[in-house]
Amino acid sequence: MELEVRGLTKTFGPVTAVRDVSFRAPAGQVTGLLGPNGSGKTTTLRVALGLVRPTAGTVLIGGVGYRDLARPRRVVGAMLEAAGFHPGRRARDHLRVLAAAAGVPDRRVDEVLDQVELTEAAGRRVRGFSLGMKQRLGLAAALLGDPQVLLLDEPANGLDPAGIAWLRGLLRGAADQGRTVVVASHVLSEVAQTADRVVIVSAGRLRFAGPLDELGGTGTALESAFLRLTAAQGAPA
Amino acid sequence: MIRSEFRKITSVRSPWLLLAAGPLIVVAGVTGLVQSGGNVHDPSVQSQALAHAGLAAIITLLFGIAAVAGEYRHGSITDTFLSCPDRRRVITAKVAVYGMAGAAAGLVSSAVAVGVTAAWWAAKGGSLQLSGRDTWLTLGGGLAACFAFAVIGVGLGALVRNLAGAVALALGWIALVEGIVGQLIGSGLARWLPFYASEALDRTDLGGGTRLLPQWGGGLVLLGYAVVFAGVAIVVTLGRDVT
Numbered sequence: 001m002e003l004e005v006r007g008l009t010k011t012f013g014p015v016t017a018v019r020d021v022s023f024r025a026p027a028g029q030v031t032g033l034l035g036p037n038g039s040g041k042t043t044t045l046r047v048a049l050g051l052v053r054p055t056a057g058t059v060l061i062g063g064v065g066y067r068d069l070a071r072p073r074r075v076v077g078a079m080l081e082a083a084g085f086h087p088g089r090r091a092r093d094h095l096r097v098l099a100a101a102a103g104v105p106d107r108r109v110d111e112v113l114d115q116v117e118l119t120e121a122a123g124r125r126v127r128g129f130s131l132g133m134k135q136r137l138g139l140a141a142a143l144l145g146d147p148q149v150l151l152l153d154e155p156a157n158g159l160d161p162a163g164i165a166w167l168r169g170l171l172r173g174a175a176d177q178g179r180t181v182v183v184a185s186h187v188l189s190e191v192a193q194t195a196d197r198v199v200i201v202s203a204g205r206l207r208f209a210g211p212l213d214e215l216g217g218t219g220t221a222l223e224s225a226f227l228r229l230t231a232a233q234g235a236p237a
Numbered sequence: 238m239i240r241s242e243f244r245k246i247t248s249v250r251s252p253w254l255l256l257a258a259g260p261l262i263v264v265a266g267v268t269g270l271v272q273s274g275g276n277v278h279d280p281s282v283q284s285q286a287l288a289h290a291g292l293a294a295i296i297t298l299l300f301g302i303a304a305v306a307g308e309y310r311h312g313s314i315t316d317t318f319l320s321c322p323d324r325r326r327v328i329t330a331k332v333a334v335y336g337m338a339g340a341a342a343g344l345v346s347s348a349v350a351v352g353v354t355a356a357w358w359a360a361k362g363g364s365l366q367l368s369g370r371d372t373w374l375t376l377g378g379g380l381a382a383c384f385a386f387a388v389i390g391v392g393l394g395a396l397v398r399n400l401a402g403a404v405a406l407a408l409g410w411i412a413l414v415e416g417i418v419g420q421l422i423g424s425g426l427a428r429w430l431p432f433y434a435s436e437a438l439d440r441t442d443l444g445g446g447t448r449l450l451p452q453w454g455g456g457l458v459l460l461g462y463a464v465v466f467a468g469v470a471i472v473v474t475l476g477r478d479v480t
Contacts, residue, residue, distance in 0.1 A: 012478075043480075050322040051315060051479040067322040078319055084312025086249055093248035101241035101320035141316060 291439025301390020
């Protein structure tokens with residue numbers, strides 16, 4: 001199931017966050033969405049998820065807009081940075097709330113808790129969680145509906161080295177099963193190890209979209225390509 | 238969506254702590270009435286005592302506000318809209334669940350009002366008359382007010398989104414603004430304002446000399462406010478970017 005961004009433009013008042021961006025993220029691959037802070041990565045994901053209305057253009061998932069999906073969490077699993085948790089709610093209850101709204105059976109809650117290795121903390125209130133544990137809980141929410149498409153915003157944030165290696169395996173495994181994986185990040189070395197394709201945006205404009213190999217394939221090659229592509233026009237916002 | 242909203246309420250402590258304040262206000266209110274010289278042999282004083290059940294409506298208003306503005310505060314609204322991109326359904330589910338919970342809180346407050354009144358009347362040697370039509374109109378009005386204010390709260394929370402701001406606005410309106418507006422526009426119009434209408438509905442009559450609508454009229458006006466707030470909340474929420 002392919003993710004397709006077509007001519008996407010989004011303005012917030014006088015600020016143009018995304019300007020005529022188009023790219024595809026095919027099934028069975030990990031696509032890295034790269035860009036400096038404020039480049040429009042998160043806005044693009046939010047439009048894809050129906051949270052923000054585009055000024056022009058569309059984002060389609062398997063040919064359908066997110067808001068038109070009958071059971072969206074069963075198609076698309078998402079983790080966004082700003083998405084929060086009620087601090088007084090236990091991890092398992094947080095997922096049970098989502099499961100009820102998503103039309104996913106409750107047994108999936110324990111399955112995903114196991115998958116993100118949070119089973120032992122499932123009965124604890126989120127207020128006591130470390131950043132890494134919150135990331136894992138966010139990933140559990142994304143995986144809840146066993147979706148064909150994963151859209152993740154900075155998923156490695158707050159994970160320790162073992163957690164990052166684990167995440168890499170998770171994303172690789174999902175892509176190998178034929179799922180579409182899109183990861184927004186500015187940790188280039190991480191993306192270089194995980195992604196098959198990269199999309200680079202800067203100041204709201206598309207700078208590159210294609211296989212990672214075209215940019216050299218290694219972390220240092222990706223970094224120099226990234227700096228060259230993003231420095232071409234305008235300072236970072 | 239209904240089940241999800243229900244799980245939200247039952248899985249955290251804050252709504253229960255908030256709702257528990259309702260019966261406490263009722264206990265304090267009835268006790269205050271008796272202690273300040275309310276005559277337990279006067280049937281109208283008995284009605285006044287039972288009318289304290291309606292005070293819990295202030296609590297259900299805050300409860301409704303927290304249902305939506307609390308989600309914006311914690312950022313969990315993003316997950317809610319990811320699960321259900323049809324925001325109309327989200328707000329409708331919240332209105333249904335929080336309205337019902339508000340009514341349940343009103344029922345508890347009514348029971349507490351009856352219990353505390355009975356206790357004081359027994360202690361002071363009065364005879365409690367609960368069989369009268371008046372009693373049930375008073376308690377039923379209080380319950381209806383608790384329902385309506387929970388719904389108004391959901392609407393207000395969706396409009397303002399900032400939890401502290403919405404709470405301040407609601408309490409400021411109750412404590413200050415509506416009274417001033419009421420004086421400016423005169424009692425003929427003031428009785429159509431939400432808290433004047435609620436006083437007519439739950440028979441608390443805190444407004445003193447103002448002529449209120451009849452109880453059924455207050456109920457209809459308040460229901461109208463609830464419908465308008467819920468409707469505006471849906472319209473505003475539909476078009477808004479969640480960032």
